[in-house]
Amino acid sequence: MSNLIALQNVETDYASLVQSDRVHTSLYKDEKIFSDEMEKIFYSTWVWVAHASEIPESGNFKTMNIGEQPVxxxxxxxxxxxxxxxxxxxxxxxxxxEKKGKTNSFVCPYHGWSYALDGSLRGIPSPESYGQCLDKNELPMISLRVEQYNGMIFATFKQDIPSLDEFLGPAKKWIDLFMKQGAGFPVKVLGEHRFTFPGNWKIQLENTTDAYHFPLVHKSFLSSVDDKTEELFNFENQPGFVEDLGNGHSVMVMIPELIDLEEDLMERPIQERFSDLAQALRDEGHEELEVRRIVRAVGGTGFNLNLFPNIACSMAFFRVMQPLSVNKTEIHHSVITMDGGPQIANQYRLRLHEHFQGPFGFGTPDDAEAWERVQHGASAGNDLWILLNRGLPGEVKTEDGLKSDVSAETGMRGAYQQWKKLMTA
Structure with missing residues (x-):
């Protein structure tokens, strides 16, 4: 009689881990859950990979990961x-x-196999050694399905899922509004910085539409700006909102008057902190309407847009989440500028980015500290829950989804419902 115990695969009951107002702490720290997320989410839905301005010409490339797979x-x-x-x-x-660059082909450094820019196999050193047992047409680089919307490039491993247009749904109009930061010029990603934090990727996913933390975590940032700017960033006193847009996407409107950067350009006064920039643009010969359009764009939009699962259009930059392990995530912060726009305006944009998002800025380091504390705290108690019930009493249905006040956790609830949908599919 054998003493061996037959092993069985135990399926995780993902539906029970996500409730209407909370999620189980195991979502932050269970390695099996993380492994299943790669397969059921990152390899099964549309994932953002680039902005068109990052690869403007033939031969331009960038590298990144979709889930754990390098592309x-x-x-x-x-x-x-x-x-x-x-x-x-x-x-x-x-x-x-290389993170990015320009090339005519891709050549393997190990044995010299070479591939064209479309992934087709072009050359094999010493092909005679293979005789008739190798057909180059059967061995291209594996190509993923690719679709674009307004310069945003997405890819998926799946051929049988709905189109990108359907996946984005109501989020498309917010992407269009976000791209008005070009002020009539094409939007351009000028550069990025990358960092890792010791925490689960979903901790950061939650952060993008979380206004609740801003006055506390970013107190140092608020103390570094003038009184009028501080008042502008006092979101809880603004008539903003958070809206679930479906498919895990959400938008948090912090400054309602800056939803549409083209609105009331000549009626609203220029913010005092941009008065020097406005005068410099006038001195360069720009007409007043163009001056106001550029200055408004430099300050960024009044909202954060979360696109499930890995990209945020956050006021004035792109934030990309790249999961590395269950408790380690890489973040890419990409500053966006005006391609062909006035140099002084783009310089202002870079300085603003450095002030908050930069590695020595007032915002990102404080956020990263909070995310790390969440991961550390998640180790305390194995059967506790993450609460996501803020704003539930005031939540109302809209044409696009669900809406509540600016400090509500509506966007997070929407993201986790999409997580549950994919994980239980």
Whole structure:
């Protein structure tokens, strides 16, 4: 008689871990949950990979991960965008380790197999050694499905899911509003900085539409600005809102008068902190309407848009989440500017980005400290819950989804309902 115990796979009951007003703490720290998230979310839905301005010309590329899988985003000779698995079909070495650049082809550094920009296999050293047992047409780089909306490039491993247009739904109009930061010029990603924090990716996902933390966590930032700017960022005294847009997407409107950057340009006064910039633009010969459009754009939008699962259009920059492990996440902060716009305006934009989002800024380091504390605290108690019930009493249905006050956790609830939908599919 055998003493061996037969092993069985025990399925996690994901539906029970996400309730209408809370989620279980295990979502932050269970390695099996993290592994299943990669398969059921990051490899099963649309994931943001680039802004078109990052790969403007043929041969331009950038590398990143979708979930745990490395990919190359590249524009081919016909200007078509491809998202390719970053591995050689021979012995699996990565073909590209540069974060971004320009190339004519991808050549494996291990054995010299070379691929065209569309991923097709072009050259194999000493092909005679293979005789007739290798067909180059059967071994291209693996290509993912790619679709775009207003310069935002997304990819998916799945061919049978709805279109990107359907996935984004009501979020599209907010993307359009966000892109008005070009002030009539194309929006351009000028640069980024990357950092990691010791915490689960969903902790950061929650943060983008969390106004509740702002006056406490970002007290140092508020003390670094003038009184009028501090009043502007006092969101809880503003008639803002958070809205669940469906499919895990949400928007948090902190400054309602800055939803549409083109609205009332000549009627509203220029903020005092931008008076020097406005005068400098006038001195360069810009007409008053253009001056006001550029200055308004430099200050950023009055909202944060969360696009599930990995990208936030946050006031004046892109924030990309890249899960590394159950308790480690990499964040990319990409500053956006006006392509071809006045140099002085783009310089102002960079300084504002550094002031809050930069590695020595007043915002990001404080956020990262809070995220780390959440992960650390999640180790205390194995059967406790994360509460997401703020704003529930005032939540109302809208044409696009659900809405509540600006400090509500409506966006987080929407994201976790999408998480549950995908994890239980």
């Amino acid at each position: 190359v985003v590249v524009r081919d000779r016909k200007k078509q965008v491809h998202v390719l698995l970053n591995r050689c079909r021979h012995r699996a070495a990565t073909l590209c380790e």
